[in-house]
Amino acid sequence: MNLAQLSWLFVKIGCAAFGGLGVTLSLIDRYLVKDQAVLAARDVTESLTYTKFLPGSTGVQVVGYLGCRLGGWPGAALATIAYLLPAFLFMLVLSILYEEVTGLLADSAAPALRGLTAAVAGILVATIYRLAKPAITTLTGGLVAVAACALGVVHGVNPAWIVLAAGILGILMPQRFAQEQSAGAKKSNPDSHGNKR
Amino acid sequence: MILLELFVYFAIISMLAFGGGNAVISLLERISVEEMRWITPQDFAVAIGFAYITPGPVLITSAFIGYRTAGFSGALVATVGVFLIPWLLSVLASHQVRRYIEHPWLQGFGLGAAPAVIGLLGITVFILGRYAFFGWLYWVVAGVALVLTLFTKASPVLILIGGTVLGAWAGPLLID
Numbered sequence: 027m028n029l030a031q032l033s034w035l036f037v038k039i040g041c042a043a044f045g046g047l048g049v050t051l052s053l054i055d056r057y058l059v060k061d062q063a064v065l066a067a068r069d070v071t072e073s074l075t076y077t078k079f080l081p082g083s084t085g086v087q088v089v090g091y092l093g094c095r096l097g098g099w100p101g102a103a104l105a106t107i108a109y110l111l112p113a114f115l116f117m118l119v120l121s122i123l124y125e126e127v128t129g130l131l132a133d134s135a136a137p138a139l140r141g142l143t144a145a146v147a148g149i150l151v152a153t154i155y156r157l158a159k160p161a162i163t164t165l166t167g168g169l170v171a172v173a174a175c176a177l178g179v180v181h182g183v184n185p186a187w188i189v190l191a192a193g194i195l196g197i198l199m200p201q202r203f204a205q206e207q208s209a210g211a212k213k214s215n216p217d218s219h220g221n222k223r
Numbered sequence: 224m225i226l227l228e229l230f231v232y233f234a235i236i237s238m239l240a241f242g243g244g245n246a247v248i249s250l251l252e253r254i255s256v257e258e259m260r261w262i263t264p265q266d267f268a269v270a271i272g273f274a275y276i277t278p279g280p281v282l283i284t285s286a287f288i289g290y291r292t293a294g295f296s297g298a299l300v301a302t303v304g305v306f307l308i309p310w311l312l313s314v315l316a317s318h319q320v321r322r323y324i325e326h327p328w329l330q331g332f333g334l335g336a337a338p339a340v341i342g343l344l345g346i347t348v349f350i351l352g353r354y355a356f357f358g359w360l361y362w363v364v365a366g367v368a369l370v371l372t373l374f375t376k377a378s379p380v381l382i383l384i385g386g387t388v389l390g391a392w393a394g395p396l397l398i399d
Contacts, residue, residue, distance in 0.1 A: 043278040044380060047243065050279075076316045078333070082309020083280040084243040090310045094317035102314045106306070113279030114286050114302055120273045121290040121298065136265075141364055141390015143268040143355035145383050147348050148368025149275060153245055154344045155373065161242065167338035174342030178249065185250040185343045189239050189336050196335015200327070203334040 027064050029097055029104055035062070036089060036108035043085070043109075050085045050109075054092065069095060086110065166202040170195065225293050226300045232259065233285050233304030240309065241333055244282035246340035249347045251284065261292040264354055271351070272387075275379045282306070358397040364389055 039053040051070065058065045069092060077087035086106055093105025162168050170192050177183040196203050232254055240247040248271065255261045262270070270287040277283060282305050289301025355361050364386045371377040 040279055044378065047280075073313075073317075077313045080309060080312045080316065081240045082237045082244075082312065083240065083282045083306060085280045086306050087309055087313035090313040091317040094314045099314065102310075102317070106310055110279060110283070110302070110306065113277050113283040114298075116277040116279075117273060117283050117286040118290060118295070118298055120277070121287045124269060124273075124287075125291075137394025138387050138391035139265060139269060140355045140357060140361055140394060142272045142383055142387040143351050144361040144364040144390065145368040145386025146268065146272045146275060147351040147355060148365035148370075148386075149372050149379055149382060150248075150271075150344065150348055150351070151365075151369050152372035154341060154348070157242065157245065157344070158338075158341050161337040161341060170335065171338040171342030171345075174339040175345035178343055178346040179349050185247075185253055185346070186235075186239055188343060189241065189250075189339050192339030193241070193332035193336040196333065197328050197331035200331040200334050203331075203338065 027062060027096065029100060032093070032097055032101055033104045033108040036093070036105045037111060039089075040109040040112040043113075047085045047088075050088065054088070058092070058096075064096060065092060164203055166199075170203075226296060228259070229261075229289055229292060229297055229301045230304040233289075233301045234308055237282070237305045237307075237309050240282070240340075241336040242340050244280050245344065246337075248281070248284075249343040249350075251282075251288075252347060252350055255288045262288055264350065266291055268351055268354055271347075272383055275383055280306075358394075360393050360397050361390065 035057050039050060039057065042053055043050045051074075054065075054070060055067065059067050059070065070088070073088045073091040073095075074084070077084055077091055080087060086109070089109045090102045090106045094102035097104070158171065162171055174185075174188045174192065177188055178185060236247050236250055236254065239250060252267050256264055256267050266287075270284045271281075273287055274281045274284040283302065285301040285305040286298040289297035289299070291297075293300070352365075355365070368382050368386060371382055372379065
């Protein structure tokens with residue numbers, strides 16, 4: 027697979043990746059693992075494992091990681107630019123339209139925007155739930171999450187400091203944030219906690 | 224110099240995004256609305272809505288904020304700023320620099336930071352709610368959006384369009 031083909035594939039993935047990371051991963055699996063067979067499913071899992079602890083947009087990092095695997099630095103750069111291009115252009119067009127429309131409609135647009143914002147709030151609560159399920163597995167983790175939210179809402183503490191403080195807490199006592207490894211957990215008798223599903 | 228400012232702040236935001244783009248939405252709001260006053264709270268709510276409508280990562284919101292602040296070059300600089308360093312880190316990781324990633328300090332930091340960034344998302348819900356929740360209609364919209372997202376495969380695009388249309392149609396009747 028040459029760099030032009032690689033770029034074109036990632037433009038296609040970038041166009042269809044509505045809903046972010048989950049869809050991106052399934053598209054990578056379809057195009058690069060199944061159709062082209064230039065990557066193994068193992069490579070995709072590996073890219074997730076090693077970008078999980080890095081800060082930043084996971085979708086872009088998975089694309090960069092795999093692009094590098096396929097074509098070195100040029101591959102990583104082209105794949106990522108190709109992946110981001112549709113989103114960037116789409117957002118640019120919306121930004122321009124928004125400027126025009128709010129200028130014209132002013133206050134009459136407010137109810138519609140409130141409706142949009144309310145829907146975003148609902149989707150965001152669902153996202154919080156989905157993110158929290160795998161990431162918050164201990165009481166300490168739960169307390170840190172609640173404290174972070176409360177400190178921000180009530181006292182207006184800068185989120186950057188909250189993240190830094192929680193990260194340092196994680197360095198000092200990692201075992202309080204990570205559940206015991208599944209090797210031990212799975213072997214322990216399954217009926218000790220009545221499994222609800 | 225506004226472009227340099229955009230680049231630096233978005234780069235900082237990206238480096239604190241432990242757990243992905245969604246993790247720094249509240250920090251994005253804090254910096255672009257409250258501290259730098261690049262955009263209004265209403266702009267921010269719209270930007271997040273647009274980020275859900277468009278394909279790709281949620282941090283493409285940066286293009287909107289950059290555009291509102293400094294036009295096309297602002298959009299470009301903010302977008303490059305928010306993706307460049309995480310991208311570099313991932314390519315370096317791909318280049319067998321894994322021992323740094325497996326360093327217990329970085330792992331521990333990630334473990335501790337993850338719950339905090341999720342809790343911080345709650346602040347964003349409060350901020351969006353303060354702007355949106357004028358009357359029961361908008362609570363219903365948010366509740367329906369939550370239920371649809373959690374329990375069905377409904378496209379977020381359709382949910383957002385539904386919320387917008389309902390707000391535009393029924394909103395004026397409620398407030399007056």
